[in-house]
Amino acid sequence: MKQFPAGDLEGLQQVGRGGFGTVYRGWSRSLNMEVALKTFQRAQSFSINKLMKDILKEREVMEKASNPFVILLLGMYERQEGEVSEHGLVMEYVPNGSLRSLFDTMDVPWALRFQMLHQVALGMNYLHTLDPPIIHRDLKPSNVLLNKHFDVKITDFGLSKIAGATTSATPYFAGTPSYMAPEALTDLNYKPTMAFDVYSFGIMIWAVLSGEEPFPNAHPALIQLHIPNGQRPSLEVLDHLSHIKMVPEAKELMIKCWSGNADARPSFLECSHATKLMFELYSSEIKGAIRTMEDHTHQLQNETLEDPGYDSTCQDSSLNQVIAAIKGDSQETRQDEQPQAVAIFNETTEIFQEEPSDKGKTLSNAIEAIKESQDYKHIIDCATDIGKTVEKGGQQVGKFYNDNRGEVQKVAELWKPIRKFFK
The missing domain is CATH 3.30.200.20 (Phosphorylase Kinase; domain 1)
Structure with a gap:
């Protein structure tokens, strides 16, 4: 080496x-x-x-x-x-960011989406066929990078496990909850298997088809609660795509991959056979799709795609950094300056006095209260901007906070009841 x-x-x-x-x-x-x-x-x-x-x-x-x-x-x-x-x-070094950053900045041609899914299936099949197999355990769009030709490069093996290695038990909640298999969310002694990665691939198919992240506004505790009970990313989000060739076939594969029964999920070899058929129907469109992407990335090279997506953290972490940084300032904000949305959440504080056994209902009520706020969408957009700003450095965080002080305050206040509940 x-x-x-x-x-x-x-x-x-x-x-x-x-x-x-x-x-x-x-x-x-x-x-x-x-x-x-x-x-x-x-x-x-x-x-x-x-x-x-x-x-x-x-x-x-x-x-x-x-x-x-x-x-x-x-x-x-x-x-x-x-x-x-x-x-x-x-x-x-790969210059074209991650799958996640790509979808955050542009509308990706369908030919390229199906090429990416096929290449991920090939890469994961290779890892699983090694002796011993390598289980990734954190397969998600931000851990799939793109080289200059927009070919995928699976990365971040920080959570990977070589099957059969003598290591300690997996730390609970290691990985990204939205992409974790249900069996990993219910068993403290769960040891990752290849079926874990296949489940993550199923969620990734949904993300690639929709261009979105699953459960973007759900607290990790809610994900942990509902995924083992059969909840999955919304199929309705994909309904308007049914006329696009191979999308119905991709949805069928997706549902097989995210099955609650680990034994019923296909292997990555089977997945790669299915994705190959999908990709082949788009093969004549690939060159044009790549040229389109190159034109876009040249325009955005010094802006959005400067961060190539080498990131293992959950979506909430950047926002939490900002909230922690402004905690002292938030406490000094006068009551009459708080937005209308805060009043709604103050009314929900009392529900957090319930017994832990009612945690799921309590959190569901709190999340619903947040969604009913008139400021909800604006606040979520602001939170996303805060997260992206954190990645760029302290001076920009300070400037963003000064320019958007009111909206930052909303975010901090809205999450206060839920954060208090977990102390």
Whole structure:
């Protein structure tokens, strides 16, 4: 495995942050090419020994995963500055963002959507056919990156598990709740299987067809409660797409993949056979679709797609950072300045005195109260903007807060009853 000393990498710019590290874009002198660096600082782990164990685990997984549709590991990185040590992995850099960032910025041609689904199925089938198999455990659009030709690169193996490895039990709620299989949400001792990834792929099919994220406004506790009871992303969202070729077939595969019965889900080999048929009907349109995407990305290159989607965190985390940062300021806001929506939520505070056994009903009532607010849609849009602003740095966060102080206050106040409930 190639070693990259600190002096080899230059021009490092942060492009992503996740639960397992920070990712930079930079230039390698020895390779004479652009690379991505994923660092793990000592402060992020309990000890240097645990840190190295985490790095070596991810390196082991990535070394085994050599496939055109899986991110390529180039080597190891180490930098020592005083008592601070920094270690990381050097990977290929892909310039066209993630599947998630792409859908957030443009209308993706159907030919490209079906190519992406097929390539993800191929990449995951490869991982599952290794000996021992690699279970990803966090398959979602933000962990599917796109190279300059818009081919997919599955990434972020921070939560991956090599089947059969002697590791401790999976930390509960490791992963992204919206993409987690129901069996993982009900069993504290659940050990991931290949069927877990297939379920995640089913949710990803819905996300690719709709262009949206599943359950965007649901609290993770509600997802944990309702998914095991059979709730899935809304099929009605896809009804207006039934006239588009191969969408009905994709929906059929999607429903099989997100079955509540893990044994009834297809393998990725079976999925890849199905996606191949879908993709082949669009093969003549691929070149035109890629040209269209290239035209769009040239316009947005210095704006939306600067963050290539190397992120393992849930959607709520960026918003929570802002809320925490403004907590003190929020407490100083005069009562008469609070928006009309806050009054609605103050009335819901008393329901949080109920017994924990009624948690599901309590949370459902709170969420419904939020949705009934006249300011609901505006607040959600504002929250999304806050999350994107956090990614870009402290100065921009400060400017955004000063310019949108009232709307930020709404977000903080609306979530206060629910956050109080979980203390």
